[in-house]
Amino acid sequence: MNAYLFTNARIIDPSQNMDFTGDLLVKDGIIAAVGEPLDLPNDAGVIDLEGKWLVPGLLDMHVHLREPGEEYKETIESGTTAAVAGGFTAVACMPNTQPVNDSAGITRFILEKAQISARARVYPIAAITLGQKGEQLTEFGDLLNAGAIAFSDDGLPVKNAAVMRQALEYAQNFDTLIISHSEELDLSRGGVMNEGRVSTILGLKGIPAATEEIAVFRDVALAELTGGRLHIAHVSTKGSVEIVRRAKSRGVRVTAETAPHYFSLTEEAVFGYNTFAKMSPPLRTEEDRLAVIEGLKDGAIDAIATDHAPHSVLEKECEFQMAANGIIGLETAIPLSLNLVRDGYITASQMIRCMSISPSKILSVPEGSLKNGNSADICIIDPEAIFTLTRESLHSLSYNSPFLGKVLQGKAILTLIDGRPVFDPTGILRVPEVK
Ligand SMILES: [Zn+2]
Structure with missing residues (x-):
């Protein structure tokens, strides 16, 4: 089993009218529990999100x-x-x-x-x-x-x-x-x-x-x-x-x-x-x-x-x-x-x-909710992160943006699909993944 617990997150899930500070447990690629606070399964890694947003x-x-x-x-x-x-x-x-x-x-x-x-x-x-x-x-x-x-x-x-x-x-x-x-x-x-x-x-x-x-x-x-x-x-x-x-x-x-x-x-x-x-x-x-x-x-x-x-x-x-x-x-x-x-x-x-x-x-597609049992498709947002949009920072092949060179605030810092990190530039999930 591969399990990890996000703790201390601002969990925002409009599909369930949720906006609270709490925990979310991912088990084998599935959202296993959402609540405040959750018990930690023995073999789960823990990631303290320190108030960052956890959203679908x-x-x-x-x-x-x-x-x-x-x-x-x-x-x-x-x-x-x-x-x-x-x-x-x-x-x-x-x-x-x-x-x-x-x-x-x-x-x-x-x-x-x-x-x-x-x-x-x-x-x-x-x-x-x-x-x-x-x-x-x-x-x-x-x-x-x-x-x-x-x-x-x-x-x-x-x-x-x-x-x-x-x-x-x-x-x-x-x-x-x-x-x-x-x-x-x-x-x-x-x-x-x-x-x-x-x-x-x-x-x-x-x-x-x-x-x-x-x-x-x-x-x-x-x-x-x-x-x-x-x-x-x-x-x-x-x-x-x-x-x-x-x-x-x-x-x-x-x-x-x-x-x-x-x-x-x-x-x-x-x-x-x-x-x-x-x-x-x-x-x-x-x-x-x-x-x-x-x-x-x-x-x-x-x-x-x-x-x-x-x-x-x-x-x-x-x-x-x-x-x-x-x-x-x-x-x-x-x-x-x-x-x-x-x-x-x-x-x-x-x-x-x-x-x-x-x-x-x-x-009419299944995404967009943190309901128990759903695929763990999750985005973690740091609403405070400040960055300058540059050509080098973009992942797109093109850079035609009127916001190039502008200072922006807030960005995704971790993106998961089926519980696997597909964007994790600072290695937030690296530690709990190698158990
Ligand atoms: Zn159009």
Whole structure:
């Protein structure tokens, strides 16, 4: 038997409404007991966490692993190495790879590759339409059988409302989820940042908030029409938060996520034509940022997902108009989310809920809880740790982050999957492991 006891931890598990200082026992890769304080089995190692947070392994429901096809930006191995370094034990990867994950063969390839090289659990999200062309639905049944867990054309919206309607109807046969990248393409075309004061000053073509809101409204209306289960990806505007909030109060089956950059930055980050502040949807205004935080606070927004989007120097260190959209996020999600807790906007429990049990329920996967008998997928966070984000400190193959060079506070110091350390830079588990 391999057993160890974490003592003196702040245990936060929103799935069981737990937030207390106590102990957790891991036995043979399983969570064997949670309480305060626990008796120590004879042969168990003891790790005193001195008040550090012990939370369920985090789940990021929106990442781009870039494999197959763009392995120079990220691979399943490097992306999941970044994930565990950021406290995530599971990631759901978007289908806009090359080729697109629109067939069972590609889904199986991703899972087989993950089996060999992934450091975290990998859940593939398959495309809604073949080639993400927005025309013909993929074979949902085959893709689910191959291991896909939800459907999205992320990176692009499903432009044709009739096709989106069909997807939401078809999805109900399998009780599966449709994830909407909400963007009205005719309105956003040519735009490279939020439309407003800063785009005017910089002389850049803007993307109005309405671009997103029209699409969110359309997809919510289609979910209401069909009864299908809809999830809105990367909510960035005040209007979108309000549309989702109202839809929920009417009983529409809709959930939503936002990304840490939308509650941490505004369009002002683009000043200096900073391509590391270019993403889709774009960074918005202070009013939008505060509305997104309000959404996290009152539950209009269910999850925090990073939209981790690695790009190489080629795609980012160029003219602003030409630069690719997206930033990496796996290794900054904890400190940026902790800022909201420190500033008193949300509680620690709300933060962890948005990064564990909430996305896990949306995706219908087993992660996100410290219940007895569950796999010991655990993240230990030092909320006080202060560090400077540097290229060298990142585990991702890419470094396109607007937080590069910034001093951040709070990070994962130990990540476990099935009770085994997958990220343990200071050797916290080394002692009890060799018994
Ligand atoms: Zn997207």
